[in-house]
Amino acid sequence: MLSPSELAREVVRRLDALHGRPVWQQRMPPLEELIACILSQHTSDNNSWRAYQRLRERFPTWEAVMKAPVEEVEEAIRPGGLASSKAPRIQAVLRAVAEHNEGRLNLDFLQNMDTESARRYLLSLPGVGPKTAAIVLCFSLGRPVIPVDTHVFRVSWRLGFFDRKVGEAKAHDLLQQIVPEEDIYPFHVHLIRHGRQVCKAQRPRCEQCPLADICAYRQEITTTPPPAISSHPSQ
Ligand code: SF4
Numbered sequence: 001m002l003s004p005s006e007l008a009r010e011v012v013r014r015l016d017a018l019h020g021r022p023v024w025q026q027r028m029p030p031l032e033e034l035i036a037c038i039l040s041q042h043t044s045d046n047n048s049w050r051a052y053q054r055l056r057e058r059f060p061t062w063e064a065v066m067k068a069p070v071e072e073v074e075e076a077i078r079p080g081g082l083a084s085s086k087a088p089r090i091q092a093v094l095r096a097v098a099e100h101n102e103g104r105l106n107l108d109f110l111q112n113m114d115t116e117s118a119r120r121y122l123l124s125l126p127g128v129g130p131k132t133a134a135i136v137l138c139f140s141l142g143r144p145v146i147p148v149d150t151h152v153f154r155v156s157w158r159l160g161f162f163d164r165k166v167g168e169a170k171a172h173d174l175l176q177q178i179v180p181e182e183d184i185y186p187f188h189v190h191l192i193r194h195g196r197q198v199c200k201a202q203r204p205r206c207e208q209c210p211l212a213d214i215c216a217y218r219q220e221i222t223t224t225p226p227p228a229i230s231s232h233p234s235q
Helices: 004-019 030-040 045-058 062-067 070-076 083-100 108-112 115-124 130-140 150-159 164-178 181-197 216-223
Strands: none
Touching: 004 164, 004 181, 030 045, 030 083, 030 108, 030 130, 045 070, 062 083, 070 083, 108 115, 115 130, 130 164, 130 181, 150 164, 150 181, 150 216
8 A cells, every 4th residue: 555655656657657747837927827816716717818818908017907997907807707806806916016016016026935935925915815825836936836726636535645525725735745845746737637637527537547556536436335225125
C-alpha cells in the first residue's frame, strides 16, 4: 500500500508518461490573473473570457476601469454573469491595490514576497478568498500552491487522498502537505485534465483509467458486493 506522498508521486509519474510533464509558464501578470479569476467565478470559461476581453477592450487601462462609473464596468462584463456584484468588487480591488502600491495598478511587487506573505496580501484584498489567492500564486507567480477546483477535489478524494467530506478548503491544506513540492504544478494540471477527460463527475471511465489499480474508489466499487436481492414473499 502506497503512502499518500508515494501515491501522489505515482499519479504524477503515470500522467507525466501519458501526457508529458507540464511545464509552468506565466499565464498573465498577477493583477490581470486576479481580475480574470474574479470574472470566472460562477460562470463558464468561455463566458468569463468574453467578459475579460470586453473589459480590456472597453477600457484602455486599469485606472480607467477603477475610475469609470460602476454601471459602465457592469455593462462591459455582463457576459460573465453576476455583473452587478463583480463590477464593484473589481473596482474595490483596484482601489486597494493603488492605495497599497503608491498609485501603481499592478501586483508585480508580489514577485519579491515569500509565498505566505504574498498569500496574506492577496487575502487582504476585498472579496479575495483562498481559492482565488491560490490561483494567482500558482499560475501567475509560479509558487508551489495547489488551487483546489472541482476536478482536483473530486479526483483527489476518489484516489483516496482524503475523505470527500473534508471539503475543498481543508483539501487544499491536506494536498499541500502530501504532494512533494516539485510535483505540485504537474499534479494540479494533470488532475484537472484527468477530471475533465476520464474521472468525470457522473460516470468515471475507470475501465480506461491508468490509475485504476492505485485508486481507492475503483477498488471499493470492484470489491463491494452488490446488495442482496431479497426473496419474494411468495417464494
Ligand atoms: S479509477 Fe475511476 S475513480 Fe479512480 S481515478 Fe480513475 S476514473 Fe477516477
